[in-house]
Amino acid sequence: AQSVAQPEDQVNVAEGNPLTVKCTYSVSGNPYLFWYVQYPNRGLQFLLKYITGDNLVKGSYGFEAEFNKSQTSFHLKKPSALVSDSALYFCAVRDGPLSGGYNKLIFGAGTRLAVHP
């Protein structure tokens, strides 16, 4: 079955430092991978996705993610963190037909990012 894991409940980083939020996945076939962000009391907002092509994907608000097939990872990164980046981040993988799925998204448990001034 398709699955996605976010091994860290919380990531703490100082403003101006680089940040990484980790995600690993398990899929049958080629992965479709996504990152979403959720600010307090709001719905999820799309950040970026990997379907095919370059392993480094650029998204909204200066975020990028690196697809690593051998490590089955899709870590979210940003070169210089801002206090306003503090939020809950979700990684997601498409549940595809090869596993009997309906092409719906399966989400990780989320990682809370706290950026300190």
Place this chain on the structure above:
Amino acid sequence: DVKVTQSSRYLVKRTGEKVFLECVQDMDHENMFWYRQDPGLGLRLIYFSYDVKMKEKGDIPEGYSVSREKKERFSLILESASTNQTSMYLCASSLDRGRGYTFGSGTRLTVV
């Protein structure tokens, strides 16, 4: 931009009540989804729909039902609300199955 609108931001209901959560999207998306979000558990899929009058169970359908009479509207129904259904409920839609979702702002439901 696609807009997904959930009718209530905050809702308080009593145990045993029948509760309707409404979701409307304005971009003719075929696919709509209902999730609940709980701390430490992430998003769990309740029901989804790929077409009008069509529904599929997600991972946690027990205690819930859905209705999709029109393409733009997907309703989640709690037949008899219980305190363990206190949660944040998120609706989402997508143009096709492989694309990302657009989420509504969520409904925080408290059952007392």
